[in-house]
Amino acid sequence: MRICSSSRSGLFLQVSAVVLGSLIAYSPLYSSAQTGSTSSTKQTTSLGDSIHRTDGKQLHIFYLHGIGSEGPDDHDSLALRQGICSFVKDCITFAGEHDGTEYADQDEFALNAPPPLLKYLGQEVWKKDRSGDSSKEWNAAAPFVVHWKLARSSGQTIYVDEINWWPLVFSLKCRQIIESDAALVGPSADRIKLCSTLRPDKTEEGRFISYDWIPAEDAPRLLALASRGALVNRRLKNGILDWGFSDALLTLGPLRTYLLDGIRQLILKSVAISPDGIRGGAATPRDDQEYVIVSHSLGSYLIFAALDIGPATLKTATVQNSGNAFEEVLKRTSLVYFFANQLRLLELASLDGSSDKNLVTHLEDWGRLRCDYLNPSADTTQTCARPKIIALNDPSDLLTWTVPEQLLTTVDVQNVVVKNARHWFWLIASPTKAHNDYAKNKNAVGQMLKLHKP
Secondary structure, three states: OOOOOOHHHHHHHHHHHHHOOOOOOOOOOEEOOOOOOOOOOOOOOOHHHHHHOOOOOEEEEEEEOOOOOOHHHOOOOHHHHHHHHHHHOOEOOOOOEEEEEEEOOOHHHOOOOOOOOOEEOOEEOOOOOOOOOOOHHHHHOOOEEEEEEEOEOOOOOEEEEEEEOOHHHHHHHHHHHHHHHHHHOOOOHHHHHHHOOOEEOOOOOOOEEEOOOOOOOOHHHHHOOOOOOOHHHHHHHHHHHHHHHHHHHHOOOOOHHHHHHHHHHHHHHHHOEOOOOOEOOOOOOOOOEEEEEEEEOOHHHHHHHHHOOOOOOOOOHHHHHOOOHHHHHHHOEEEEEEEOOOHHHHHHHOOOOOOOOOHHHHHHHHHHHHHHHHOOOOOOOOOOOOOEEEEEEOOOOOOOOOOOOOOOOOOEEEEEEOOOOOEEOOOEEOHHHHHHOOOOOHHHHHHHHOOOOO
16 A cells, blocks of 8 residues: 655654554564474575576566555556665666556456446446447556566566556546545545546557546536545545555455456466567466565455465456466465565455455465475475565554464465664654555665575
């Protein structure tokens, strides 16, 4: 989740944290020593290991944003790419070069396909335009992936695939939450502007960089509405509840199917690249590819639900047409980083059982698949090298919890405590910076890029 991008909103959230009693004591950066059992087979232990590896594998980093994305200008992977280039010191273009943008465009996301018949309080989520076209808004809701290529002068190219699922939730948030709450508590100027900006994608016919879910002619009326709620409360509701938690709720309802299918299609587009970096072709994961997942907030919950196809998974056309491609991606995923995860919170909605919404089940399945891939001989006595989750948590972040270390049996877990924001008088730190600035924290990125010492 990106709580807010403006410094003013950050100040309001700082004050609100005091009001709410968020008194967090100073805690310097340290790494927890509690991990799972040590395996006998060498395993990637950091992103730095993967980058410095000499076995010629093509490294892909899948980056997924969390709840509360601020839309087309919210480039979540930028700080991470900058950190990687500062570490390797030989990027030809600092932070990498743009390597193409692709939309989910198969099955239900095909261009001009009719929108799903989802309604909110009796109203269609994606409406017909003035000409009677029912597909235009659905075209604007397609998730997309931005490919980045970190070409290096003396090292192997690193690929960062930034997966954006936020377009699917904007219609509901803009129209049903932001617009209606403007009359109750007061307008959220930044988000009304975001929701009322129309920008067609000139490089992709029929797609949109930004869409006017709130008509531009309605924006001045909404902005002129009186502010009724108390200042701090209004900012909290506009930022955290209206724009943030609404995303989490949407992932648990009928929209979930489309969110996961969109992510699946974008993953397949990301792995469809030749050994020499030519995009396109068959979306078949190769043995010379390695994948690392870096996810912020809700992104971790979504990507594992998308990749782990189990008995309880709805068999959409995307799932049926992909064969075992997602299983092959999980097999080649060696390492996962969680920025500000909500695993403990979201598991309250699923509990134990045969549910597609149980994240722990997805993580355990990943561990088993990875083990079978590294150790294919059924009669071997060699212990599997378990894949690893490194969860970075700032204690002053209001939206992160530790990942249970002892409950996962097929995955090693390491919870790492970091400090993203300065503490003021040992009483408060900016909740905005604490939650948003994991990739901007040089010490946190240093934890990710440190080399393993046997």
